[in-house]
Amino acid sequence: MEDGFKAIECNNGDVLDFGDNTYKVAKFKQAINTSFNSTLEDTLNEELSTQGVSIKQPPNVNWFQKGINCEILTLGSESWKKGKVKLKISVEFYAEEEDMKITNSNNSQITKTESPLDDLRRMIQEEN
Template identity: 80%
Template sequence: MEDGFKPIECNNGDVLDFGDNTYKIAKFKQAMDTSFNSTLEDTWNEELNEELSKQGVEIKESQNVNWFQKGIDCEILTLGSQSWKKGKVKIKISVEFYVEEQDVQITNSNNLEITKPESPLDDLRRIIHKEN
């Protein structure tokens, strides 16, 4: 984030303070999860503000708060810390991909060869085939 801010990991038990209102991160995350059903990026800010309001999370900033660009001023109290820290809440979306199993071998940089993993029984089959 710009202006010398750095992201920190938030736990579900940490607390956010938006002036008159204080919420646990778990409640905040639940409202965000529910609001991301839309596929139109332009409506996410509006839907998030609406969903936060439905969940009882009222932010006294403009309804056009940009959660994804500027963030919004607040304070956080993390578990085990002695005091509140001032900062901003900014929502960042990440895309993660997990490979289930490796089944592609690269033979050269321009050619891909798809191979099946070898069975442990293939050695036995070869031995039996040679004997016949």
């Protein structure tokens, strides 16, 4: 992402703070998945159609859960492959680079701590 932001991987146990409300990433993703109902799919199909992409599909086909039957012809393949197109939404968090520098400097301090084996090494050296 531009504007001095860097992507950070979100885990299901991470917490997002939207001012007055905080949610675990897992709950946020579940709410998004549940929100993908037929109204959203109808809107998507209409918008695709206005962009010149017309996909004929039977009723109760689901872009987000089950996928839509189609075929693909990839470069180098000898024939079409049957499968499904399924849309997946991911949750991404972009941290400001300034925060990343602070985090990275904190992590470098942690890695410079003594190893638990350092005491053993000193004891062995003292004996020799």
